[in-house]
Amino acid sequence: MSFKDIMSRFRELKPRDFKVLAALEAGMEKFEIVPVDFVVAYTRLPREEAAYWLDRAERFRLARRHSTPYLGYSLNYFGLDFLALQSFVSSGILEALGEALGVGKEADVYEALTPEGETVAVKFHRLGRQSFRQTARVRSYTESRVQWLVRSKVAARREFEALKRLHPLGVAVTRPRAQNRHALVMDRIVGVPLAEVKGLPHPGKVFDRILENVSLAYREAGIIHADLSEFNVLVSGGGSILIIDWPQYVTVEHPNAESLLRRDIENIVNFFRRKFRLQASLDEALRRVKEGV
Secondary structure (H helix, E strand, C coil), X not given: CCHHHHHCCHHHCCHHHHHHHHHHHHXXXXXXXXXXXXXXXXXXXXXXXXXXXXXXXXXXXXXXXECCCCCEEEECHHHHHHHHHHHHHHCCCCCEEEEEEEECCCEEEEXXXXXXXXXXXXXXXXXXXXXXXXHHHHCCCCCCCCCHHHHHHHHHHHHHHHHHHHHHHCCCCCCEEEEECCEEEEECCCCEEHHHCCCCCCHHHHHHHHHHHHHHHHHHHCEECCCCCCCCEEXXXXXXXXXXXXXXXXXXXXXXXXXXXHHHHHHHHHHHHHHHCCCCCHHHHHHHHHHCC
């Protein structure tokens, strides 16, 4: 079943559905499989009633039942999505979820509507089990024993923190609005990934805009993207840009800050050289970022 199909059930859920989902969420910070006894203790529901709501969560595909090594349940991403969405809806931040804007290995982005009818974007971080070993090796905000649920929450929180620091300074990022669990609400995202652009009327100007914004983030906010490439720079029809995907950012105090900044700029320089034959010096681009010229 698709995410959109499951979301059609969102308004069918009762307060006790969310209570049981919250119990599974809390339990999964301690257990790979949450024992039924934990859910009973957390919710203070009679065991038979807790079993009913747990079975309902499984039927709604929000949790998975396990019979070995003991009877228990595990929350899945849809269950966590519902908890985050319930928080946004009850807080008056969101009214409805719309079409997918982008689905990736580590995040899904959807259009959404506010109660005032404004279109925004919702990003659900999804650091799945298959990527644990890789992300633990390359990202400082992950730890080898932290589960997918905690990892995704940390990613959303870090990205929200980065955007809150960058947007007021005028860096070309989307404005953050709210964050809950693994989900982030932000202004509507406009543009096409640079990697998918077939041609640019003035590639040199777009290249300059990217360096200017990387420089502003570096000099004014003390932040380095640390994963910058043609896949997370969006370009609009007018040539304006938007830099996305900030959960892996580091500060200038990070021990690897210099090498990470250099790698970011090298990725951009190599892309423009390869696709648009723009002859730019890496050392000169780095100097421009650091000195703001």
